[in-house]
Amino acid sequence: MTHFTLLPTDRPADALELEMLERWRSERLFERTLAAREGAPSYVFFEGPPTANGRPGIHHVFARTLKDLFCRHRAMKGFRVDRKAGWDTHGLPVEIEVEKQLGISGKQQIEELGVAEFNRLSRESVFKYRGDWERLSERIGYWLDYEHPYVTYTNDYVESVWWALKTLHDKDLLYRGHKILPYCPRCGTALSSHEVAQGYEDVADPSVYVALDLVQAGGAEVPESAVKAGRTLRRILVWTTTPWTLVSNVALAVNPELEYVELRRKDMKDDRTIILVETRVKAVLGDDFESRWERVGSLTGAEMVGWRYARPFDWIAYPDGKEHEVIVGEKFVLADDGSGVVHMAPAFGADDYQAGLRHNLAFLQPVGARGEFPDDLPLVGGMFVKQADPLLIEELKRRDVLWKAGTITHPYPHCWRCGTPLLYYARTSWFIRTSSYKDEMLARNARMNWNPPEVGEGRFGEWLKNNIDWAISRDRFWGTPLPVWVCEQEKTHVTAVGSFDELAQRTGRALPGDFDPHKPQIDAYEWECTVANCTGRMRRTPEVIDTWFDSGSMPFAQWHYPFENAEQFAAQYPADFIAEGVDQTRGWFYSLLAIATGLGDALPNNGSDTAAPYRSVVVNDLVLDAAGQKMSKSKGNTVDPWEVIERHGVDAVRLFLCASSAVWVPRKFDERLIREQAVRALLTLKNVYSGIFAQYANFGWTPGADDPAPAERPLLDRWMLARLATVTQRADAALTGYDATAAARLLLDFFDDDVANWYVRLSRSRFYEMETADNRAAFATLHEVLVTYCRLLAPFAPFITDWLHRELTGDSVHLASYAMLTSQPVPEAGALETAMEAIRTLSTLGRAAREQAKIKVRQPLSRLLCVAPGASEALLRDLAPLLAAELNVKQVDFATSGDALVTLEAKPNFRALGKKFGKLTPQAAAAVESYASEHLRTFEHGDALMLTVEGVTHALDAEDFTIIRRAATELVVEEHGGFFAALDPEVTPELRQEGLARELISRVQRMRKEAGLAVSDRIVLTVVGGDEVRRMVDHHGPWIASEVLASGLSFADDPDGRYHAAQDADLDGIPARIAITRND
């Protein structure tokens, strides 16, 4: 006989999960699930590779749960879902980790250590945390092939990336440029826009106004001041938040279209004027400036173009042949802040640089790669530029050009890894010309199924519209080396190398067996320039590439395409599905798209009319702490996933993460809520299995041919199966549509509400008496429900569902399909669900009526009169016994319009009436509501009903209003939404007696329990009491005996003999004494 193991109750939350993990491992279950789908159509998933240089946190659990969830669902739907793990192993994060470990900092110290040694340590460091990631991923049930991961530093991977870069180069999409880039002086490298995006922080910076002397205006020399010796009469006001760039000032910019004003002090102690943009006068000089200043004149920006001024610092000589100390007109100058005059330092600002090119301005760059001024500069020589600000402000004051100095708090980009404020800095860099195929990226993006859509259209789409070329080179050490060789004599002679073979060919000798494409080894490869008549040598450009280019290459590089696995890659591209956090919008989501679009038909299935490289993407938002604060180490509010999992089990954590709110809304991580929602839901599942199903099935039920066919089972069972089919279909649809939250909530609600709280509760007694048809029907139905529910829930809670599914069927749930166990359609399923819904509504109303009448459910009552609109009357009648039992009434009647006690009312349907009557809807509705009962009765009999409102006449039909039946009686009435339950509160002597019998049964059951009797133990029951008790026992004796498993029941005047238990009882106000003895 099958034995269903009961769930142990007293074990830690995670004990069962740890057991399952061990089982999965020893069975190699993941591999078996893949093997089971051999030859099936593929559902392609790309794993975004985590950087294994920090411990995974709870937000990683979230993202990985989502990835796992949809992959499991599709696998159960019959797809083959390969899931290759991957590791992002290059880049600054790794280098910084090594620097920390060595206690060194910056490029210089790395070079002192030796790049070879540094990169050796980097390679080792990468997997310092790999164990953590693998253990946690396994623990949370994230199924991924960790035995064959792609690793971005391997030779194969690097070679594929080289191929991609060369392909882009051949398409003229890779070029070297000179641009102002955000630059981290500590790390010594430029950052890409998506890296910069991660590091904005509010900081206090100087806000400095300087007043610079104009020396030439409108072609004439500006006269000297009579008051201030050596100064001119006119000055222009300039604003900056980076005083250190004033050292490199070469020009001022005004907006030609803006109005500027010239002002002079009224007191004449100073005869000099100042010029600034009109709209900023009050902000700069104060609201009351008119009491102190007089307007000398106004002028447009255009008028000032070409004027000359004297720069604030004159330490650096201007190069010959370039313009300097001149006012230029630029439209990017705004009047929102400052003075409407912008100082230009072309080396330190993107706008400045462009203006410099347009106006042939001098280019001063007195700042080294470490962000320091040269040693020979006066005053601030050798200082880090930002630290030099206070000294420079002092110097401005000393020179009497400082107008005012304060501080301003504004967001400023910082290095996302080391926190150093970034400098905008002119650098040579390699770029991918992404802006040249921006439109195609947008077109592909529009074809992608974004969840939620607004991230694709808004956040990502808007950003793509403003796409700028991707600066992919990094002046660092541990990364994929840029496979570009440049002629030392002529920089335009450039060769991109696309494979290791090609490298060998170029150099003319085979690569060594231990060939390592990383720095510094790779830098030793060089050859003679092959351009005709050129005698230069080709040397590798020293940079490595942005690690985002590595991860964005994973679709092909994970297969070492195009050197190997072409067929496999073609079958695994593009991805059907990826999922990452919203922070990847400009990270991986972008790099995948930018690379795939740039490569175009160099990749299979990658036409411009596709959604490649990924068809669907699910974006999850942040995990906040319980108070809604962002988690951060500095706040100390991070959550250790291991601790949470140990406390609640990961099934509960996964369920909570999916169900608590839409995954693309930031969710608060509150353990209290995990307990309330997920732990409780799983507990109900376990209770129903152990406490109802397994416990009693073990008395002798196993699934088999003796079970009645679904069509033969009671209506309650058929309803349950109909619901199950509906829920199966809906959960499947939700997951197919990538709505994890809807699916999770649907499933949790279904089990709690429909299964546990309705089907099981109403069926409980059916499980006690074995081997009847009804008993077999109940077990078969509950078995099917449990098995199917395990399958539906398995993608969310893979542990407990697998344990249960194995107990129930002998097989792992993860080898099952996402479908019902048997799935024979239930006739009239929809009507049955509707009718049961009505019964449940009436049950609520009936209970409310009992509360209102203050009659407890144990006291039987004679009659409940109901109205249930919209449900099949035949089904309602068939279901009525359930309602009668639930409410403990002898009879349930459904009112019909013909009943004498019933009056009819019409409830208008505004939606339908609105279409007919438009503006007259309120009047029409009022008219409908006022219809008399008799009038409605004739309508029910088929008479037409015409309604005229203010001369407008329409025929009304059944859609335009709902007829509500009300019983005009003395009964206790509750109603809601057209549903109506009227309870007859009269307790007749017979009912009273039966109520007492129920009281007695209840008492005895409690005593049995307190006496420690098993549910199957037989007893002898003795009851002592007055006449009323005697009559009750006489009348209901057999029933009482069968309910409490009494083989003997006697009434006595006087207690006698020895009992297992005896007690005085108050049976609803009537004293009695009850004694029981076990009958062995």
Next chain:
RNA sequence: GGGCCUGUAGCUCAGUUGGUUAGAGCGCACGCCUGAUAAGCGUGAGGUCAGAGGUUCAACUCCUCUCAGGCCCA
């Protein structure tokens, strides 16, 4: 300053294409059950749907603005 999201009961969240008593869980109050029992169930009280305008016969729902919070960008 720009883009996107969010604001509904004490708390966490639902609320279909606008349709007239705005729902659930938790918590709370009261009660039931005692064959799921270190469980289970019911009933009830809680909301001017952030605020102000507008469109409409009708707005939690659509539009505009404001406020508050969040993410991303300048």
